[in-house]
Amino acid sequence: MRMKISKSFGRKVLGLMCGAALAMPLAASHAAPAVPPVDEALMRDTIRTLSSDAFQGRGPGTAAEPKTLDAIIARFKAAGLQPGNKGPDGKPSWLQDVPTAxxxxxxxxxxxxxxxxxxxxxxxxxxxxxxxxxxxxxxxxxxxxxxxxxxxxxxxxxxxxxxxxxxxxxxxxxxxxxxxxxxxxxxxxxxxxxxxxxxxxxxxxxxxxxxxxxxxxxxxxxxxxxxxxxxxxxxxxxxxxxxxxxxxxxxxxxxxxxxxxxxxxxxxxxxxxxxxxxxxxxxxxxxxxxxxxxxxxxxxxxxxxEKANSHNVVGILPGKTRPDEYVLYSAHWDHLGHCKPDATGDDICNGAVDNGTGIAALVALARMNQIAGPTARSQVFLAVTLEESGLLGSEYYAQNPVYPLARTVGGVNMDALYVGGPARDVTVTGGDKSELTAVLRRAEQAMGLAESPEEGPEKGFYYRSDHFSLAKRGVPMFDLKRGTNLVVGGVAAGKAITEDYENNRYHQPSDQYEVSWDMSGMKQDVTLFYRLGRDLAQSNAWPNWHPGDEFRAIRDKSLAEAKGK
The missing domain is CATH 3.50.30.30 (Glucose Oxidase; domain 1)
Incomplete structure (x- = not known):
């Protein structure tokens, strides 16, 4: 999670068919998806493992990177994913090289x-x-x-x-x-x-x-x-x-x-x-x-x-009827490694919330979708590197997509799911920019969630997280956060949680996993993300940006080019 100025740490969570299908409206005729239970134990294990001192703050390019990649791959395998890339030898691979300077x-x-x-x-x-x-x-x-x-x-x-x-x-x-x-x-x-x-x-x-x-x-x-x-x-x-x-x-x-x-x-x-x-x-x-x-x-x-190389991790659940159309889930695995020591001398920025929670959500979503069975479209699970260095892992994927962006329907990015109870509301960073809004409204209705306005829209938060690397190349992406109006304690409780994280834990050694965490709000987040992705993966619609949006023209061009092939 990358902030140049203070902001809500929970704000960043979160193609085509031939012929007439390209022009289909987003309204879906399929029923709302049944939701498998969110595996809290799996999420806790993932966060606890990745944020332990043994992973030394998950700094890209350090000795901790291979250990981090192995841990993510093991969980992807256990969740039923298949390797989503191919190596130089043409064999299936979980990794995508990310060369940086x-x-x-x-x-x-x-x-x-x-x-x-x-x-x-x-x-x-x-x-x-x-x-x-x-x-x-x-x-x-x-x-x-x-x-x-x-x-x-x-x-x-x-x-x-x-x-x-x-x-x-x-x-x-x-x-x-x-x-x-x-x-x-x-x-x-x-x-x-x-x-x-x-x-x-x-x-x-x-x-x-x-x-x-x-x-x-x-x-x-x-x-x-x-x-x-x-x-x-x-x-x-x-x-x-x-x-x-x-x-x-x-x-x-x-x-x-x-x-x-x-x-x-x-x-x-x-x-x-x-x-x-x-x-x-x-x-x-x-x-x-x-x-x-x-x-x-x-x-x-x-x-x-200085030149270096890091890695994205790519997994896939192939679609059963339209496997060459893709829905994307993403979260960044990296954090700061060693950082400024605290009063005790601890200099490991463990990154439990930022972004152990996002990777845990990614793994849980893979498991839920595997349990629910294959969707019409393929679902891609992408754990990206170097978010903290400027969204470089997602930028590299967007420049060198494993799956064509013109055939990527849309996606959900997850970054820093905050600790605490469920909320009565959800906030859309960037506002109503695309036809993804219709998908969100269906999920909100099913979950009884209200929609709250974004705080600080003048600060351009939509353009500061990994989903943006895809969005600016035309792929509609969700950027959501759980609202601050908590079921227990209301807005005061929600703001207190946010302020505590920003002031006392964000990018500090104190961002550590605790057994006492209330995971119920995170489970609500993952349920919402599941509904959004599953809706897109079962639908035959191709959401676009609203007319006049800055990304509409590039999406129109990519869809037209793909249709002509």
Whole structure:
């Protein structure tokens, strides 16, 4: 579970047919599935084992990784799964290699801005941060023309293009954080108002700048629309950065990506004869055009590069009538390994809740589905690595899917199921984005659950967990959490549990398994996940994102391409 700022630790839990079937509505004609009992003993054993000191905090690439993989594979086998991948020899395999690169910047130069007559100089860390997605020993941006590109968004489905009419090759994009309508109180804006879309996330802005051919990209930090202070940016970008290895070593990415403090941006724009507030207002209106600033930027740094290999674990229950259509369950197995010692000297971050509980749910779901018998569609169980390093295991799977994404119907991701009793409600992170909502409503009705609004929709939590690696490539994914209105104790009890975990256990050695845990809420979570996945696996529907959603176009394209084959 990866948090740059405080958030509810329980928030992250959670293709096609030929011809007319592609256009079928999501409404299902099949009856609600019977639910086998959740095996609490199996879940407890899985959490207790994976979070024991013998597993040393499950750090990827450490001596604990083979032991962790063996433990997961053994439970997958016992649950009735089959190996879900093939090895280099073509034989069935439980594992998918995940090659990664870690880049640590050193010898950072100042950021210099000049118009040929005056030069502005800004210090690394305090004024700006920068790194590279390219695997190269040295990064240098020299005399790159600065262009203010508003929010850096290219959204054809919304008729919005902040890069209209400009060739960005050789240039550096200066970009505002969040979406154009982030300051709205409601969610009725073109970019869903207060609720952040992916276009507002910093990761998207760097990706789009690269697609436009920019040499570099600099995001203007502003605490309110960013939802975190400069200290979060500075700490996140000052150390090692982790990436999935690609065939071209990131050559298609910008040479440098970074952030600048808002006062730095104001000084740069003033030197260009511009005003940040005025340009921001202009950028919030449709039809905005990029603004060349008549300034050139330079910076450089060295990169220390380390390459490594970790593994995803893949299991499958083959479908009985449509085995080439897939429903996906996922959870990450990794945690932090050794971390800052507590007062007793304990330096093992065991990760019992984060994410021993998610792997336990994955194993329990496999067992429940095996008991219930095969579904029409195949069900894939994916234990991914390197979530804590930036969703790298799920990102690698999404880049190199074992099962085609165009034939992956949808899925459920599970991360950090919190301890405690069952709730009266469930919360959908990201809101109503896709036709998966109809599946959820059926499950809610069957379980007597209400639906509560997401807290902090402006913070973009939907884009911060493993399901997102699939979602941004078009696969509709559930991101759910048990609500805080507990059956016993109500909202006060639910919030107390959440706050205790965030303040006293999250990413600390104290995140350990305890025999006294109340597992009844986790069993409720797993029951919900079972209903959602089983519904999709028995259905003949192909859920899509709602019209206008940022992922609709890529889903439409993948379905159309698969239909034409």
């Amino acid at each position: 870690t880049i640590t910047g050193t010898n950072r130069s100042p950021l210099t801005i000049t118009d040929g007559t005056q030069t502005l100089t800004f210090k690394p860390s305090s004024d700006f941060v920068a790194g590279s997605y390219r695997i190269t020993p040295h990064t240098e941006v020299k005399d790159s023309e600065l262009v203010f590109v508003g929010y850096g968004i290219n959204a054809p489905e919304l008729g919005w293009n902040d890069y209209a009419g400009i060739d960005m090759h050789g240039k550096t994009a200066v970009i505002l954080v969040n979406d154009p309508d982030y300051a709205m109180d409601s969610e009725n804006g073109l970019f869903r108002g207060r609720r952040m879309t992916y276009y507002g996330r910093w990761t998207y802005k760097f990706e789009e700048a690269a697609r436009q051919g920019a040499t570099a990209a600099l995001i203007i930090h502003d605490t309110f629309p960013a939802a975190y202070g400069w200290q979060v940016v500075e700490s996140s970008w000052s150390g090692a950065q982790h990436f999935v290895q690609t065939a071209n070593d990131g050559a298609d990415q910008t040479a440098a990506n970074g952030w600048i403090q808002k006062p730095v941006a104001e000084a740069i724009l003033k030197a260009a004869g511009k005003d940040l507030a005025a340009l921001t207002a202009a950028a919030q209106t449709k039809g905005f055009k990029p603004v060349p600033l008549g300034l050139k930027a330079s910076l450089s740094f060295d990169n220390t590069i």
